[in-house]
Amino acid sequence: MTAYLVRRGLQTIPLLLLVTFLTFSLLLFLPGDPVTSLLSQGETLDPEIVEAYRKELHLDEPIPVQYGYWLRRAMVGDFGDSTQTRKPVSEELRSRIPATLQIGLAGFVAGLLIGVPAGIAAAVWHNTVIDRVVTMFSVAGVAVPGFWFGIMLILLFSVKLRWLPALGFERITSNPGEALKLMILPVTVIGWELSAVVTRQLRSSMLEVLRQDYIRTARAKGLHERRVVWLHGLRNALLPVVTVLGLLLGRILAGAVVVETIFAIPGVGRLLVGSVRTNDFPVVQAIVLMVALSVVFMNIVTDVVYAALDPRIRYS
């Protein structure tokens, strides 16, 4: 197992190089460049200042050379400065990651808490009213756009009923009460969408497992139905769900752009989209690298969880 993990770890290095190089090249193919993107409509910069900027950002050099500059600095943890705010990228990320993690993880947990029981219920009571209601909600969760749902929640719970604040963010560590109040609406949006995915996956996987011989055997030997479902059924049905969850968890760091925008949450997603639009290469590169690392890491964790769930899986 250890040898496997070391090997997987080493395999990520060329992968990350490829991902960052591709991102870098794609960004350079985007129309516009970081210097013109700095300006509002109607503003101008002297040509000599534009040139100085381009030189400072190495935009006057070939793409592989530019990538080389970036890589050399990134190797020692220096991701450069944002071309928009000219603050160090690491500082920008440090200020954005807590919000993204807080909202993302809470949404993830909410998604599981709703999705797992709902998926099981839909499978156990297959073709009943419960199944139909769960399926309806999960289809809606995937189909209803987050921006619409978020705005509806704000209009209902903030503007109409005045139960919850409309938007904003507070760190759970600095003011837990306020933070929880502020989290309810965005976490509902993320959680519902995520629960829809989990429910659908788990329902179909459970339906298949519950038809297996060993489930029939378990029932035949008189095991309590709860034990049959939760222990024998769920554990075997979880494998495909774990794959999806691993991917979703790995992507949490990329942020939830729509939710962060609607609820004015200063997260990584908003930063990423804003940076792509303004050709802020250093920021985009750092976020892509961070998300790629996180996805790779979660893939490895998923593999480990597979082995834990199914003793037949062994890595060598």
Added chain:
Amino acid sequence: MTDSNKPYWQRWAERPRSRRGFLVGASSATLGAAALGLVGCGDDNDEKDAQTPGGGSPQAGGSPAAPQIKRGGELKVAYGLEPSSLDPHDGVSGGDHYFFEDMFNFLVGHDANSQLQASLSLAESWQIPDPQTIIFKLRSGVSFHDGSPFNSEVVAWNIERVKDPATKSTARQSFLVVEKVETPDPQTARFKLTAPAAGLMNALGGRGGAVLSRQAVEKYKDQFRSNPVGTGPFMFDSWASGSHVKMKKNPNYWGKDAPGGALPYVDAVTIRIIPDSTAAFAALQTGDVHVAGIDPKDLDTAKANSQLQIVERKGSGVANLMAVNLKTAAGKNLDLRRAIMHALDPEAAKQAVWLGAADVADAGMWPPGTWVYKTSPTRPRYDLNKAKEYLAKSGFDTNTELKIMTWESRTLIQAGELWQESLRKIGIKSKITTLSVGAATKEFFEGTTHELYPTSWSLYPEPDWIATTIYDKDAYYNTGKTQSSEVQDLIRQGRTEYDIEKRKLIYQKMAELVLGDAWHVPLLYGRSYTGFTKSVKNTEQIYNGEAKWNYRNLWLA
């Protein structure tokens, strides 16, 4: 329109001047004949008049008893964009003004009507003894938020900083005409110019004229942009990226209100960065913020809400204009350009896209409310028959598809589709590409692939800025890099003529000529709407000369 319904600046303009104000203006005017237009320094009482408690607020309109001002509290504001920098000299986004205006003062200040006012300036008065010298008498007893003194040395250093290419200031071009700033004593700054520069005074009221603490710039160096220190009514407190900027009251601010009371009124201002306008409006309705811009789509709901008050600002920039790429074959064809401009129906766009919250342009790039504004009788107007006539004259092959470039903004995209339909009515086919604003600007103004560019333009109080950046033959936004000698001559005259009335005529004539050339034609002037909760007072004083916000005169009931 009843008097109380008139916009603030209109009422301000129509208000009788005080005798003292008249005398100040008259005595200053004797300082130099060439300086007739600028020496007056405005009305010394203007800020005080404007700051009469509740004077501009709808609640107090016509009421003899002004409400008692309440001090203290935290004003919460919603704004959609993150600032590019809090250093006025090196910032590049027009939205930065919403954040730094109240942390700094300018060597000369503009009022809401884009007029220079000594009462709003760090310079108490100024005179122009000859066209290449401007002498500023500076306010005494003013200090920066870090305690360092404001004096002529600091002013000279600030001007050099803007001129230094290393600062990368967008204002640099306007300041290169300043050869040096002499400092005969701490309260006198003598600007020596390489040529007459009438536009410099207004430029000094823009971001380049903001006076920064030298001590703080030297302390924070590159990070001054997130640790701004000025002389303004509010001091920087914190900037949480993507979340908010917080300012606290400057207890030593030099500006006073009418009864001589200290400004500002509130203890703190927090500007929350809320990118989604619907969410910002919801936050205003719930009272999470006190101030937010109102999108036209939310205007009816906002007006129907008795808990909100709305302040309208007309002429808040050019909401939509059509620029033609003069480097393209189609763009070079004057008859075709005229055909296109006559085919566009701004009234339809006003109703369908801006939902009535805009005004059909009847002049050039200087909208109502600016001192240059004058309706133009000869500008291209919507007329399908004329459009068809010009199209026939142009010899344009209607099988050719014109390419339209625009950028990501709801109104621009929708208006672009409408213009496409307008062109189709006279038989011109077109295709739209939408990019981010930076990319679209570069593609259109530096490229040769797109013929048309519907865009918006911010309000600039100094007309020479428009002339320099758009009309001049070398201007970045002049796609053809050509200009008639008549317009070039007017640009030169506008720069050297200090008399404001003569300048006005120069720019009005310039507008006529450029509009006649039909390559950069405003179609709609913007109206901006700001929503406030009922607790905010003096709401009409939120707008500055560039139709952006400042918070020093607002108070919370």
